[in-house]
Amino acid sequence: MLKRAFLATVLVLAPMLTLAQSDEELERGEAVYVKRCLQCHGEDGDGLGPAAERLNPPPRDFTLGLYKFVTSSFDADMPNDADILRMIQDGMPGTAMPGWSDILSEQEITDVLTYIKYFAELEGEPDGQTDFGTQITSSADSIAAGKLLFEDGDRCSECHGVQGKGDAIKKLKDDNGDRTWPRNLTKPWTFRVSNDPRDIFARISVGIPTTQMPSFADPASKKSLTIEERWHVANYVTSLAKTEKVVNPENFVIQGARVQGDLPNSPDDELWETAAHSTFMMVPQIVGGERFFTTANDTVTARALYNSDQVAIHLEWDDRTNSIPGDEKAASIADDEIFEDAIAIQLPRTIPAGMEKPYFLMGDTANPVNLWSWSSGSTETPETAGIIDATGIEGQQPRNDSGDFQATGSYRDGTWRVVMTRALKTGNPDEDLQFEEGRFVPISFFVWDGSNSETATGHSITTWYWLQLKPGATFKPLIYGILSALFVLLLLVWWSRNARRRDRSAA
Ligand code: HEC
Ligand code: HEC
Structure with missing residues (x-):
């Protein structure tokens, strides 16, 4: 009898006990949240924190209980705790969401997880899990099978493009009506999770909730894939990762090579394949003029060749859209007004004596710069090229006569290639940089993605690097x-x- 009464008391008290415990957890979670997450995700967890306005993609609205990168099944009612934990710990590359594992203790991270789940009253376990079956290890055959499935019926290429560069002509919005861009699958450093086949398998199976990327495990979909097929596609996507033309943080110098005879003036000339290439990171220009936080391009690849008279610089960067002002198709996929795609090389007017460089944003009066510029053109106008003299953002003077300077571009499969050529010496040292073999010349780059409404001071930039015309192999090595x-x-x-x-x- 006594025993039964005791049991009854325990049964009544037990839920209250766990509740008390989670209240404490919630309070601890709230403290972490207020300090670390509120500024972006908002006081009420609705993604409308004070910093949110500038962020693209915007911070997650936790009140909806929807998460993008999950491993519970595509039709499950909630994500696994482990999915959310992973995003909190590691952060999400390519977005403002930082990783917290170095800053918060494990306890603080679990507490804040409890707190953000509370915004949507998520409780318990998801009611379904993604079936990973048996992983198929990558092989040439599996990759080939995956490529076919990727393109079959435009399954993935519909959004990600045939080369996977995210260059399909399709306008995508998330559930909130905000613009989303399909990932450029050749740039794994932009993946929110990773390009490990197991992670890609999960993305293909679940889709990316709140975005237009659908589940390919859903049997109701005409484009659904079996487990085996999903592993092939995952292996193919992993194989798309660029291994060349990626940023090497130790490389600061574009090594220009000397050639006999004419320089290639076409961006698609095979001779460019023989030139050493350097890839540099680009970031939004947010210092001067009208600032632009959400530029589209994150890297640019440069190479240089020269002969006894001229230097030619080859520039290459991925751009999802060939932006053509005036073109209806281009307009239909842009959000706003379209401008021309464009690129400029920044060079000091004179080679500095030491290691000093002009102000990184178009120089200043003491250290003027030359901007070698190219724009893609519109339906009305052909591409244009010219030199701009600058002593800061406000002090830009396009030249009427750019001498023998030339630039021409070609767009293919989500990539721009542009070649710029100019005489090594122009006979006008007051205006133009005069190249000298072996000397290190500061060089930096500005890129505009016109479909992303980048124009004027809204563009991406690199920091200063160096260009060196390596002394030619023509006579010195012979001696x-x-x-x-x-x-x-x-x-x-x-x-x-x-x-x-x-x-x-x-x-
Ligand atoms: C500087 C702004 C910023 C801060 C601070 C921030 N976040 Fe985020 N967070 C974001 C953005 C932006 C996204 C959306 C990324 C996307 O949609 O790809 C996001 C997404 C998330 C997601 C969604 C993951 C998914 O799979 O959908 C979780 C969970 C998250 N944040 C938790 C937190 C927690 C917890 C904190 C505090 C410890 C925090 N965030 C702090 C900007 C921030
Ligand atoms: C209807 C358009 C659409 C289709 C079809 C589509 N995707 Fe996506 N995909 C997207 C969008 C949009 C994103 C970016 C979502 C975000 O993070 O906001 C994305 C992101 C991804 C990512 C990035 C994951 C990460 O960690 O960042 C991978 C991988 C991917 N897709 C693979 C595929 C594969 C493989 C297929 C075909 C089986 C496919 N997608 C079909 C639109 C699509």
């Missing part, structure tokens, strides 16, 4: 070659005479 051959010959003569002498004294 060194002859000298060293002579030296070896003398050494041999000396050695054999000594040897003979040694022989004689031994005898």
Whole structure:
């Protein structure tokens, strides 16, 4: 009897006990949230914090209980705790969402997880899990099968483009009506989770909730894939990752190589493949003029060739859209007004004596710069190229006559390639940088994505790097070659005479 009464008390008290415990957890979670998350995700968890206005993609609205990167099944009622935990710990590359594992303790992270789930009253476990089956390891066959499925019926290429660069002509919006861009699958550093096949398998299976990327495990979809097929597609997507033309943080110098004869003036000339390339990181220009926080391009690849008269610089960058002002198709996928795609190289007017460089944003009066500029053109106007003299953002002077400067571009499969050429010496040292073999010249880049409404001071930039026209292999190495051959010959003569002498004294 007594025992039964005790049990009854425990049964009544038990839920209250866990509730009390979670209240405490909630309070601790709230403290972390207010300090670390509120500024973006908002006091009420609705994604409308004070910093949210500038962020693209915008911070998650926790009141909806919808999460993008999850492994519970596509039709489950909520994500796994582990999915949300992973995003909090690691952060989401390519967005403002930072990783917290170095800043918050494990306890603080679990507490804040409890707190953000509370905004949508998520409780318990999801009612379904993604079935990963048995992973198929990557192989040439699996990748080939995956490629077919990727393109079949425009399954993935519909949004991600045939080359996976996210260049399909389609306007995508999330549930909130905000513009989303399909990922450029050749740039794994922009993936919110990772390009590990297992993570990609989860994305394909679940889709990306709140965005237009659908589930391909959903049997109701005409484009659904079996588990085996999803592994092939995942292996294919992993194989798309660029391994060349990626940022190497130790590389600060574009090495220009000397060639005999004419320089290639077409961006698609095969000779460019022989030139060493350097890839640099681009960030939004948010310092001067009208600032633009959400530029589209994150890297630019440059190479240089020169001959006795001229230098040619080849520039290459991924751009999802060939932006053509006036073009109806281009207008239909843009959010706002479209401007031309464009690129500019920034060079100091004179080679600095030491390591100093002009102000990174178009120089200043003490250190003027030359901007070698190219714009893609519109339906009305052809591409244009010219030199702009600048002493800061306000002090830009396009030249009437840019001498022999030329630039031309070509757009294919989500990539722009542009070549700019100019004389090494223009005979006008007061206006133009005069190149000298072997000297290090500061160089930086500005890129505009016109479909992303980037124009004027709204563009992406790199910091200063260096361009060096490496002394040519034409005559110096020959002299060194002859000298060293002579030296070896003398050494041999000396050695054999000594040897003979040694022989004689031994005898
Ligand atoms: C500087 C702004 C910023 C701060 C601070 C911030 N977040 Fe975020 N967070 C974001 C943005 C932006 C996204 C949306 C990214 C996307 O949609 O791809 C996001 C998304 C998330 C997601 C969604 C993951 C998913 O799979 O959908 C979670 C969970 C999250 N944040 C938790 C937190 C927590 C917890 C904190 C505090 C410890 C925090 N965030 C602090 C900007 C921020
Ligand atoms: C209807 C358009 C659409 C289709 C079809 C589509 N995707 Fe996506 N995909 C998107 C969008 C939009 C995003 C970016 C979502 C975001 O983070 O806001 C995305 C993101 C991704 C990511 C990035 C994951 C990460 O960690 O950041 C991968 C991988 C991916 N898609 C693979 C695929 C594959 C493989 C297919 C075909 C099986 C496919 N997608 C079909 C629109 C689509």
